[in-house]
Amino acid sequence: MILELNGIYAGLRFSSAHIVFGHDSCGVIHGHSYYVDVKLSGSPSGDFGFVCDFKIVKQIVKELCNELDHKLLVPRDHDNMEYSIDEDSIFLEYVEKSGKVKKYMFPLEDINLLPLKSTTAEELSIYFTEFIKNRLQKLKMDSSILEIETTVNEGIGQGARYKMLLR
Numbered sequence: 001m002i003l004e005l006n007g008i009y010a011g012l013r014f015s016s017a018h019i020v021f022g023h024d025s026c027g028v029i030h031g032h033s034y035y036v037d038v039k040l041s042g043s044p045s046g047d048f049g050f051v052c053d054f055k056i057v058k059q060i061v062k063e064l065c066n067e068l069d070h071k072l073l074v075p076r077d078h079d080n081m082e083y084s085i086d087e088d089s090i091f092l093e094y095v096e097k098s099g100k101v102k103k104y105m106f107p108l109e110d111i112n113l114l115p116l117k118s119t120t121a122e123e124l125s126i127y128f129t130e131f132i133k134n135r136l137q138k139l140k141m142d143s144s145i146l147e148i149e150t151t152v153n154e155g156i157g158q159g160a161r162y163k164m165l166l167r
């Protein structure tokens, strides 16, 4: 059995800015209206014959969407980007292959520093999947779930999907 949440219709959306450091066009600060689709496969069980309660899954995904919404997403673990924090500000420095240095400064409250190497849809789909898995495990609601599949769409028509087997 597969449970499916459609990000557009279920309201699992966020609008954020990011920089794909080093990329020709996406290396400039730009934004997307993201939406997140989730599939959970497993066996119906419990009093209601659920794979998982839709309401719970939506709450979990919305929690992360809200954390990312209207922020600049910054990859903390990028190989060629250094950052430093001084009181309420963050400074980023990216060295391009040509040796050119790009420097940025932002109010700390405007960014979300993520434990990722990049803020591509690919990396974000892994991040969402792990977040959903951890939350479901914490709530002890993962026992009948075999697989979590998350698609992070950068607007309509393009997205990255990640599938994680739980057992």
Ligand SMILES: [Zn+2]
Residues within 6 Å of the ligand: 018, 020, 026, 030, 031, 032, 154
């Ligand atoms: Zn982008």
